[in-house]
Amino acid sequence: MLDIRNVTKRFGGLTAVDDVTLSVEKGQILGLIGPNGAGKTTLFNVIAGTFPATEGEVQFKGERIDGKRADETCVMGLARTFQIPHVFTSMTVGETIMIGAFLRQRSIPLVRKKAEGVALAVGLADRFDTPTASLTTAERKRLEVARALATEPDMILLDEVMAGLNPTEVNRMLELVSDLRDGGVTVLFVEHNLSAVMKICDRIAVLDHGAKIADGLPREVMDMPAVVEAYLGAPATPADGGSADAAS
Numbered sequence: 001m002l003d004i005r006n007v008t009k010r011f012g013g014l015t016a017v018d019d020v021t022l023s024v025e026k027g028q029i030l031g032l033i034g035p036n037g038a039g040k041t042t043l044f045n046v047i048a049g050t051f052p053a054t055e056g057e058v059q060f061k062g063e064r065i066d067g068k069r070a071d072e073t074c075v076m077g078l079a080r081t082f083q084i085p086h087v088f089t090s091m092t093v094g095e096t097i098m099i100g101a102f103l104r105q106r107s108i109p110l111v112r113k114k115a116e117g118v119a120l121a122v123g124l125a126d127r128f129d130t131p132t133a134s135l136t137t138a139e140r141k142r143l144e145v146a147r148a149l150a151t152e153p154d155m156i157l158l159d160e161v162m163a164g165l166n167p168t169e170v171n172r173m174l175e176l177v178s179d180l181r182d183g184g185v186t187v188l189f190v191e192h193n194l195s196a197v198m199k200i201c202d203r204i205a206v207l208d209h210g211a212k213i214a215d216g217l218p219r220e221v222m223d224m225p226a227v228v229e230a231y232l233g234a235p236a237t238p239a240d241g242g243s244a245d246a247a248s
């Protein structure tokens with residue numbers, strides 16, 4: 001579904017993404033994780049068309065999308081959410097979802113019907129006529145997913161949809177993401193919340209200093225020494241003045 005081939009992104013002298021190759025298969029949930037500054041958001045933005053890669057290419061459904069605008073890739077079936085929800089506070093939940101639905105449909109009654117269905121799917125049906133300004137953080141995150149879903153994507157890119165949610169809200173969001181996959185939507189999800197990632201991802205890819213250091217099944221990846229080291233730092237050695245023996 002999505003093929004990232006040897007993508008490098010430099011900002012001046014800084015290599016934010018370093019020769020990353022990664023594929024997401026149809027129907028999978030792939031979690032993209034890594035410590036702060038690892039390059040996750042930069043790679044996400046290259047895929048989503050926010051800015052071009054310096055080198056390499058990105059293909060979606062067999063067609064090159066690097067260099068295409070976000071609205072063009074959205075028409076092709078690749079939707080995204082934003083880390084900080086982009087909501088127009090003067091609009092209602094229903095109107096915001098309808099913006100997404102207008103991508104495929106011009107008839108207002110049909111667009112409204114579509115938006116109502118999506119609101120129901122994300123648990124916002126009872127907030128349909130509520131101004132977005134009065135939503136909670138968790139509701140705004142679900143609204144972000146709803147607006148993307150209303151574009152009828154084959155694949156959705158989720159940017160830290162768990163950030164700022166409490167454990168109950170995280171569980172609701174996890175159910176929603178699983179439902180997306182069960183509904184046939186492929187998911188790439190950039191996330192800081194590792195336990196959430198472990199629960200629902202079919203595969204995990206790990207970035208560190210811009211490079212991909214691991215890619216595989218969640219349990220396998222989290223046990224890899226390179227991944228443990230990227231998150232926790234290298235184990236202390238006697239030469240550091242510490243001890244390599246955890247028991248001492």
Ligand SMILES: Nc1ncnc2c1ncn2[C@@H]1O[C@H](COP(=O)(O)OP(=O)(O)OP(=O)(O)O)[C@@H](O)[C@H]1O
Binds near residue numbers: 015034036038039043
């Ligand atoms: N527009 C930019 N201009 C210059 N440097 C940038 C820009 N965007 C990101 N960077 C740098 O690229 C590196 C990777 O940043 P990025 O935000 O992609 O990492 P991240 O893994 O998403 O981090 P976090 O988890 O903290 O959000 C960092 O060193 C960052 O400072």
